[in-house]
């Protein structure tokens with residue numbers, strides 16, 4: 485397996501380009517299943533393990549794909565299967581995104597249930613509820629979601645009891661070719677959903693209210709393949725800014741939409757960082773001493789749960805105590821015991837964490853447990869004395885494109901190495 489070996493203490497400084505977003509790339513790729521008409525060319529797709537797994541899933545279904553230099557070409561004109569198998573779904577929960585488009589196009593699909601997750605239960609009941617509201621009959625059989633509809637899906641009003649990025653995405657993909665009008669209330673506002681809407685509209689879908697919590701979709705008969713450019717990865721950008729903040733450095737991330745980082749930039753400013761925003765770049769200069777900032781992770785536009793772990797690493801260096809609450813995933817705190825092994829002092833009280841800052845961190849071996857927890861440990865390693873080894877780095881590879889190369893460019897002493905797990 486791969487590990488990252490980090491010799492801490494270097495300041496992270498310089499200019500770096502943001503990669504394309506993973507969380508928008510996956511639903512956009514899924515949406516190509518909606519139409520047999522033509523070949524899609526989608527640019528700025530990050531070269532990541534999750535993206536490669538999704539492409540593998542499309543290949544399995546019978547799509548023709550090519551992926552080079554962040555350009556993905558896909559034709560789904562000749563699909564051979566309507567089933568997403570366990571072997572691929574278990575690698576990546578986001579495979580559930582094929583449910584909506586396959587059901588809409590073929591009137592039948594079988595998608596393996598995703599199973600457990602490193603940070604607590606992550607049910608798919610809302611995805612199933614959406615398909616049922618749109619007229620499908622859904623049964624759970626031998627670990628598969630089997631969804632069927634006689635004829636076409638039918639538009640409906642769907643009020644989400646909680647905000648779900650994935651269920652909103654699946655609802656959009658199922659509704660764009662349904663008969664009549666679908667209204668999604670309490671829809672997710674995340675930029676990745678806005679990106680999916682823009683992609684679907686380019687394909688010929690009719691969606692009103694993009695960028696709001698109420699989306700109105702008028703079903704159309706036909707969609708076509710198009711060219712498209714994916715959006716930037718706001719979580720990667722936030723992580724790179726955090727790398728500068730934690731090491732007393734200064735970083736400019738280019739190719740971003742600063743408004744989409746607003747809650748994170750606000751937290752950086754409160755922590756004493758100087759943040760300058762230009763049309764498509766953000767510069768962060770770390771302060772002499774970081775201030776503690778309490779954050780609560782909530783759906784967009786509030787502080788993202790996907791930046792919560794990285795923020796916790798940063799707060800271990802703040803001049804005072806801070807609290808971190810995650811209202812999206814109540815059990816997303818696997819990084820705490822590992823941070824504590826590096827010398828942090830963090831207590832968990834129910835669903836919130838109390839970070840005692842500042843604490844000097846000292847490198848040792850730590851283990852990644854999920855994607856963002858790995859990013860948190862890398863950040864801690866950048867500031868820790870001596871050498872930190874982050875094991876099971878495959879979690880990080882799921883969501884960060886060439887992260888150690890980017891950090892090396894910015895001055896980090898970080899390298900990838902092989903190791904054997906006992």
Ligand code: UD1
Pocket residue numbers: 506507508510578605606607608609610611612646647648649650651676789790812813
């Ligand atoms: C997406 C992101 C993930 C991010 C999360 C929240 C992708 C590929 N992943 O995940 O990185 O952390 O949004 O911003 O885009 N829920 C249910 N029932 C469901 C679906 C969700 O109860 O059927 C709950 C979840 O357990 C969670 C909350 O809803 O507590 C939000 O989850 P959701 O927004 O659906 O996350 P994902 O789309 O899976």
